[in-house]
Every structure is written in structure tokens, then in C-alpha cells.
């Protein structure tokens with residue numbers, strides 16, 4: 001595995017922040033007998049109150065942050081999602097939107113603007129985000145962008161009960177903590193974290209039953225025989241997370257967009273070092289032990305696992321497609337063509353954004369959209385152009 005080299009240096013206050021989180025993690029490793037699982041490590045690194053990457057004040061999204069997401073780079077992405085939301089809200093005869101992990105709030109703002117234009121506003125636009133820091137940023141974004149709609153906005157601390165409407169989440173699944181495993185001598189080992197000579201590092205031990213069972217189930221399901229040393233990730237917490245969401249939704253649609261693959265491709269022999277990726281100031285690398293609390297740590301999404309977890313929780317899989325096809329189904333072409341009111345620079349920008357969102361070498365195929373539904377059996381236009389459920 002390569003390590004991060006050539007990353008921008010840290011300012012003294014950043015280094016101090018990182019050191020505080022590292023001390024917190026070292027403490028937990030010591031209390032855990034010298035080892036913690038990678039999922040626990042990821043949980044602490046990203047979400048430890050006041051210290052984790054998402055819980056503390058790092059800039060995170062945007063040009064001045066560490067990574068850029070589709071809503072940040074291309075407002076037309078959110079307008080297309082709004083088209084899908086409008087269809088669902090009309091079909092349900094009303095309802096709310098719940099956005100999970102709303103980042104800087106730009107998608108919420110663009111969604112609400114587009115829905116207002118279509119005269120199809122939700123009763124409430126609710127946001128649930130684990131990051132207190134980002135919640136403040138969302139509030140500021142929305143106060144500036146849609147002051148006339150503030151009375152429809154609501155920030156939640158927990159999932160609502162009896163939700164009717166559409167749940168949207170862009171790039172949230174990839175932020176759920178994952179376990180990392182390695183196949184060694186026919187045995188499944190867990191790759192966890194230890195502290196040696198003042199450094200956090202990988203440490204391998206026999207996998208606990210839940211992880212070993214999950215990995216064996218993937219092997220059985222895919223029929224793939226992995227070579228010695230094959231390493232990858234599995235999101236053991238996904239099923240419970242989705243089950244809680246499924247319980248919260250009484251009637252409606254859950255729409256997730258993220259980078260990922262169907263299981264057979266995710267766990268292909270060629271992808272022998274997994275999908276773990278860290279983002280620090282627009283540099284990508286695979287060392288989760290550097291820039292602690294200052295860099296994002298993510299893993300790709302196994303969309304077959306999302307579909308299975310949804311079904312186990314009583315949801316139906318209503319569609320799965322590439323981001324490109326989903327956006328085209330939601331009218332991306334019409335947004336690009338309908339530029340009569342725009343100046344030349346804005347027209348060029350909309351075309352450029354559409355290309356970034358749809359080209360296979362950009363976000364078009366790496367990112368996928370999946371819809372899970374409960375008590376909802378109408379077709380979803382985002383999946384009308386191309387439905388790839390058979391690949392899951």
C-alpha cells in the first residue's frame with residue numbers, strides 16, 4: 001500500500017488539533033488492549049465530538065476544502081434531483097423532503113429553488129446531519145439563498161417518525177465507517193489499528209465472527225476466489241443504518257447517490273487493495289493515519305449490499321443506474337438546452353457542468369443512483385432511461 005507523500009504541510013494549530021485527536025484514539029486503543037477495529041477508528045477520526053473531521057471545523061467541501069461533490073460543482077445536479085423529488089411529491093399528494101448529510105447546504109438551496117419554480121414545494125425540508133459544524137454552514141447557506149422558505153426548514157437530531165416523502169443523500173453512504181479485511185492463508189483477518197513507537201498503524205488479527213461471516217457470504221455470493229493477501233472493506237453497520245431509516249419511513253422513496261459498484265465488481269480480484277480513499281486539500285491518497293481529523297476517509301459503496309439491506313428492512317429496490325443516466329432521466333438535457341435567459345458565460349458553465357456530471361471519465365459512471373421505496377409503486381423517471389438493477 002502506498003502512503004501519502006507530498007501532502008501540503010499543516011499550520012501549527014492544525015497539527016495541534018490532529019495531535020489531540022490522535023491522543024484520544026491512542027487512549028481508546030490502550031483501553032481496548034492495544035487494538036481497535038478499523039470501523040471504530042474511522043468513527044473516531046471522522047465523528048468524534050469536537051475533534052473528528054466532520055465534527056470539528058475543517059473546511060471540508062469546496063475549492064478551499066478537501067473535496068468537491070456534485071452539488072458543489074454543478075447546481076444542475078440538484079435541479080435534476082428536484083425533478084425526481086417533484087415527481088414523488090406529486091405522486092404522494094404532498095409530503096416532506098429529508099436530506100441526510102447536507103454538507104454545505106447547496107443542494108438543499110438549489111432543490112428548494114427548483115421546486116418553488118415548479119410550484120411543488122415540500123411541506124417541510126428536513127435535514128439530518130451528524131456534523132454540528134456543517135449544520136451551521138447549512139443554515140447560513142439557506143438563510144442567504146432562500147430566506148423566503150426558512151419556515152419550511154427544520155434540522156433534526158434524530159430520524160423522524162412516520163415520515164412521508166422522499167429521503168435524499170448524496171455522498172453519505174461512502175462516509176459510513178467500514179471494516180477492513182485481508183485474506184491470509186485461507187483465513188479472514190481483520191485489519192485494525194494499533195499504536196507502535198508513537199505511530200498509529202495497521203494491525204492484523206483473526207477477524208471477529210461478524211466480519212468473517214460477512215466476508216464468507218460475499219465470497220459465496222460472488223463465487224470469486226480471492227488471492228492470498230486480498231484486501232478490501234465491508235460496511236457492517238449499513239444494515240442497521242438502513243433498517244432505522246426504513247422504520248422511519250411510512251411511505252415514500254429513499255434516493256442515494258454515491259460512488260460505488262455492484263458487489264461482483266467491487267470485490268473483483270483486480271481490486272485487490274480495496275477502495276479506501278483519503279482526501280486532503282484535493283489530493284487523494286490511501287493513508288488514513290496522517291492528517292487525523294483534517295482529512296476525509298471514505299470507501300466505495302457496495303450497491304448490492306445497499307439493495308440487500310434495504311430488502312431485509314422491508315424496502316423494495318425501485319431503480320439503480322449510473323449518475324449519468326439518472327440525471328438524463330431527470331431532464332438534464334432540457335436544463336442544458338433551456339439557456340435562453342442566460343448570458344454566454346453561464347451557458348458555457350451549464351454545458352461544462354453537464355459534462356462533468358455525465359462523462360464516463362468524470363463522475364458519470366463512477367457514481368450511481370439507487371432508489372429504495374416503501375408503499376410506493378409508481379415508476380421513477382430517473383431510472384426510465386436505463387435501469388441496471390439486474391447487475392446488482
Ligand SMILES: C[S@@+](CC[C@H](N)C(=O)[O-])C[C@H]1O[C@@H](n2cnc3c(N)ncnc32)[C@H](O)[C@@H]1O
Pocket residue numbers: 054061069070071072100101102103104107128129130131134169170171172175176
Ligand atoms: C461527503 S459529505 C457530502 C455532503 C453533501 N451531501 C454533498 O453532496 O455535498 C458527507 C455528509 O454526510 C454527513 N454524514 C456522515 N455520516 C452521516 C450520518 N450517519 N447521518 C447523517 N449525515 C451524515 C456529513 O456530516 C456530511 O455532511
